[in-house]
Amino acid sequence: MTDSIYVPEMARLVDVRQMTTAEKLFTIELPGGRNLGHDPGQFVMVSMLGVGEAPISITSSPSRSNGVFELCVRKVGDVTNAMHALQPGAKLGIRGPFGHGFPIEKMRGKDVLFAPGGLGLAPLRSLINQVLDERGTFGRVIILYGARRPEELLFKDELDQWVARDDVECRVTVDRGDEMWDGHVGVITTLFPKVTINPRNTVAVTCGPPIMYRFVLMELLGKGIPETQIYLSLERRMKCGVGKCGHCQINSMYCCQEGPVFTYAQIKGVEEAL
Amino acid sequence: MTTVKIDVHHLTRVEGHGDIVIDVQNGEIKTCRFEVVEAPRFFEAFVRGRSYLELSHITSRICGICSVGHATASLRATENALGVEPSEQTVLLRKLNFHGELIDSHVLHTYYLVAPDFLGVGSVIPLIETHREVVERALRIKKLSGDLCAMIGGRHTHPVALTVGGFTHFPTEQELRDMQQRLIDARADMDVTVALFATLPWPEFERETEYVSLHKDDEYAFIDGTIVTSDGFSYPISEYRKVTNEWCVPFSTAKWTKHNRDAYMVGAMARMNNNFDQLHPRAKEAAAKLGLKPLMTNSYLNSAAQVVEMVHCIEDGIEICDRLLTRGIQPEKPVEPATLSGEGAGSCDVPRGILFHNYVYEDGICVRANCIIPTNQNWANVNADMQALLPQIIDKPQDEIRLAMEMLVRAYDPCISCSTHLLNVTFV
């Protein structure tokens, strides 16, 4: 163990799975198979030594840890490129878990509506799977997932399972289909009219690109869900993950500490938030 | 009957682009010349309209190898135009900086560019394996001279702190003391260098020509002084045109010059031919070891003369450090111009030979400029040498001819990039 909060622990890459052309799923084991001990919605700082560090949400559910955790990573820049070049058995640095995840306790007994867009499914998946593993303690579970194209859909096996389950209302859409696609076509907001909800008793959870938030929020608010019951996970540049470096500040809030999960009530009207 | 066709496209291990073209048909020399194909850059045209404070910074970009020389000549031209008399400290610091560049340029030329020819390789890189101590010594001397330049000018290439009337930054006395010690320590490296170059089999070739350089009675001249030639002429710097007489040739983007004869030579060998007496005693010892004394007429020996000059600059550098330390470094403000209009010429004998800058200012803005670069002044002589050499070696294998010619051109240490932006302005 180190005494510096900035120094990662070297973890082992157990498995890598190509999910789409841009995203891979990484299964990682901490030294000695130690449990990461995270909440859904929290993130880790991943170090590719020599290249840099990047915040990545933990996509696996705490309820399924088995001594490993999963990250779903899109290849966009230095750190993520380097991660995509890794083979199982390789070492990578991990710090965390950091931040405030989804307050699952507050959701128990309620209906939960998940509205992830694209890569936004990665952080939400940890919560979805925990909710499903503790299915009895929640009301309805509704998942409305949108991606740009069929080949960009993440976690297809799990999506199929969710769609097949009787106790989950899962709908998937793509902005543009192809000849193989026989599902719904249209942006994610076109799924909303298809579900009716009891707004007072519903918690909504969403994550996606900034542009998506605006439209999804309109739908959720339009359905009457209270601002304090809408949760979002936000992305910011982060250089420390522990509330020092300043990059992730949204007005007075440090996204890495107070977030990355915020209620809409917390960020409403904050110009810099979305 | 011999037929030789050589076209060395873009001669390597020189600064800038030039081609050697030789065409001999049935023993008759059709063509034998060096063509400069470097892209012209037009400095004299575009410095018009610029402030007198910018001129040395812009013209230092004529050449990355002798940027301190260009900057210094440029400053002297501006200062002469605008009535600025630099202080003694300024003169000393400039000289020290200049020595740094001269050592740097000469070590680059002798060790990196010339030595591979004698050791039978294409560059300095294979020598890292075969002659590691030689390469490391070269790197050491080079680092020393680069650091010396950076200590005064702020960086090795394109000095920052040199300005009209003085400096914008000064080395500390501690830095000077440390530098002086390093110069003293470098004597050992120079002894080995002299010994190494004394063993090299310089090609035999004699062709006497006119040798042109600066001259001062009391020191080995690099900055200011008078223009002298081995044919007995002498001019003040302001009359430099009487020496240079430029003309254009169609196969060269660089201009040619001539004085008393069809061609003349500038550079280390020319300086040593004209100013041997003013060399530091240790440099004279080095010259003796290398078998050099005036009048040298084998152009290949220019590289050996550079080794002698390196010794001189290290010794003189040590003495300049002494003088500066005795006086103490004063953070002097640059001397202000007495006027903002006027004409002036400045000259330095830079690593490759005598260099002239000449400006006319109106209200602090440059309206005319002329720069005459040493390498240009050598072109006619390079070609005369090539034509004199060719008949002597014409029966040798083509590869040997090519190598002899390449080495000959390289001996002049031509700086082709600097030489391509010349102009004929008639000053009225």
Next chain:
Amino acid sequence: MSKPKVAFFDFASCEGCQLTVVDALQTHLDLLDAVEIVQFREAMTEKGEDYAVAFIEGSCTRPSDEARLFKIREQAAVVVALGACAHLGGVNALKNLHPLEDVRQWVYGDKAEWYETYEARPIDAVIQVDAVIPGCPIDREEFVRVVKALLLGKKPPVPDYPLCVECKLKENVCLFHLGKFCLGPVTRAGCGAICPTHGDGCEGCRGLIPHPNENAMKDVLAEAGLTVEEAVARFTMFNTYQVKDRMVEEEAK
């Protein structure tokens, strides 16, 4: 991992940047372990044509340069512009401020037509450039950093922030406090603020930062005592190619 083959090329320039590369060897001889130099006319005779990385020094100043550039682009997987001439046009582009014919005649007189030339331009005006190492000349350490980044497959670590950052971190006395002028607030950092550190204002050799506040910079220069022409002249020393169009537009206004 096999060593990447690199080659150096030069166009209109002073060769100071290539010289700086040679200088970099003084402190980083291990560069030669990491890459294989197959072409470097200034320093070696061998000419390998199978390079993967091309470092190009100098501006493109004549139509015949373009063919050479296309050829390099075709061969090299990575093209790096080395120094201000290649990156910006640099001092070569100062000639673009004068009519081309005038420039040619001024220098070569009635022999002007012997010598081919056109407006000086940065390399990326002719071919796609993958990375730049700015500066006049380039910074030795930055060159080494960029080489290492290329080896790692990382974005070259050339800063996008202004020079003032480095200058302040070095705790220099600001030149504006000394009654001098400086382009530091709009110029890309990475040189260690070498000019302000040595008492001279930044001349912009590393190019402008991505979103420079040029108007505010002109106001600052004006307040410090420069006329409009003088302020503009400061921008043009290395950035003529970048600011010329805007100058023409403004003059028209």
Next chain:
Amino acid sequence: MSLWILDKGAIAPFVEGLMAEYRVVGPKAKGPQFAFGDITDPAQLRLDYNITILPPKKVLQPQYERLATFTLGEDPQVEPTIEAGPTVLFGVHTCDLHAIRLLDKAFSEEYPDAHYLKRREQTIIVGLECLEPCDEHSFCKSMGTLTTDEGYDLHLTDLGPAYAVDVATEKGKTLLSQYGTVREATDADIRRLNEVLGAKWPRFTYRLDFDAAELPALLSTAYDHPLWAELGERCLACGSCTNVCPTCYCFNVTDEVNMHLTAGERLRRWDSCQLDEFASVAGGENFREARKARQRHRFFRKGKYIYEKFGELGCVGCGRCIRACVANINIVDGFNAIHGTA
């Protein structure tokens, strides 16, 4: 703890003594200005300085700092590097003492920063009472930082021929008894000290038109104030204002490797919220793209956000940002303008 008298003539031997055991950092001349630097000769110490270009923060959070070293390859290893050594920070003005207290909080809350804290622990601070404003830009009186009774180990007040030395900690006491030639203050000395301290107040002026305690509330109403657009027009986004600020502590982290790509180090460098890319993320989104938003963020951090986090204002009134800004953006004028139109 107690009050002692140190003759001015005894400063040089005191510092000389410290130099043997500690790295001594104090104000030195830098051209016409001042900068904290390593004292290698007591004559370099300029206790008559007005203000330094950078704050003494740089001793505790250096501009460039190595956080860790690592090796690469099959089994990569990473080791933290904590670079700290016994240091005396000599001659710190009161505004900067306040700022250091704030940094102490920022680096110890929630996730303690061992790099900062180790250096902090090894640093003994000798404060220096300000008796007149550094220059026309100082507004410490408005910010309530023109004096302090904490945040130092020893504190000097210039009494003319001698300094009164306030000993605040055990460390300070040991330091003084080991290296200083002092005598205990007499009643007359204490009277003189009170005189000097009393006389200093009128020399400072209030520069804010209102009580600084109102700043957080004032700013809550000013998010959409027209001032931000005006500042955005003028701001060069050069980052100088935050880089010279004694309470700014944002940073960037980068990795460097050796030529063989076998080992390297992780470095941190001061960063600035005023820089273009500070809040940009992958995908090209920049959450504070406009210069006006960045200026607002700075003003809000100084006057509101830091207060909300630590219970103290994020500005200590040193005026460095005003001096450093070549575009003449003035935080005092800014706050006053908001107050005037609120």
